[in-house]
Amino acid sequence: MGFLFLARCACAALALLAAGCASLQGGASAAAGTSPWAGQSGIDAAWVHKTFPGKAATEFHYARLDGRDTLAVRADSSASMLRQQLRLEPGELGHVRFSWKVPGLIEQADLALRERDDAPVRILLAFEGDRTRFTARDAALSELARALTGEPMPYATLMYVWCNQRPPGTVIPSPRTDRIRKLVVESGARRLNQWLDYERDIRADYERVFGEAPGALVGIAIMTDSDNTHSHAQAWYGPVRLLPVHGVQ
Secondary structure (H helix, E strand, O other): HHHHHHHHHHHHHHHHOOOOOOOOOOOHHHHHOOOOOOOHHHOOOOOOEEOOEEEEEEEEEEEEOOOEEEEEEEEOOOEEEEEEEEEOOOHHEEEEEEEEEEHHHHOOOOOOHHHOOOOOOOEEEEEOOOHHHHHHHHHHHHHHHHHOOOOOOOOEEEEEEEEOOOOOEEEEEOOOOOEEEEEEEOOOOOOOOOOOOEHHHHHHHHHHHHHHOOOEEEEEEEEOOOOOOOEEEEEEEOOOOEEOOOOOO
């Protein structure tokens, strides 16, 4: 009973923590990782589509929309992500710039509840850190993740999310592990069906959300999921770009 519970928690957490827990998905989703969209991240690392055991895969396709290079994403009771592995030391952390267009929210979703933890858009940043500070439960999850996938779960994952009702600036701890925390950057239906552009200070957001200085940034991902609510979600993502400490022209 205990092992089964941990296994389910670990796989669910891995789906949100940008850990492996899966194989490369072929077809159009894999091609999205080498599209004109992917080439604008500013990091010389491949975007890889990651799927999860027992979960239908979200579809990722390159598309031109409204004059932009985009990733068109469709989730039908599914969960998977497009992930880029990299390494930026704390002193190299600058800003992250991203954009999305969302035609509709997931009505039943609630990012604070395990059984309703779905979102039409997420940007995930995974960090290294002092793992001796893990709780016993998180240490067990990390070791189980290592056994299942060959890589431990990240020390901390910061998500930028669109929430149905909580106001921008709200921090939502994951119902699965305290090492995932979600920062609401958009809320409600008022700005649906339009392009929304963001630039966030990675260090400032991490320090606000976790209450400590960040370690190295080791992964970035986008994720649209609807598996918990058994619903449909659709979105378009603009390129996700990491900016140097002093910005770009």
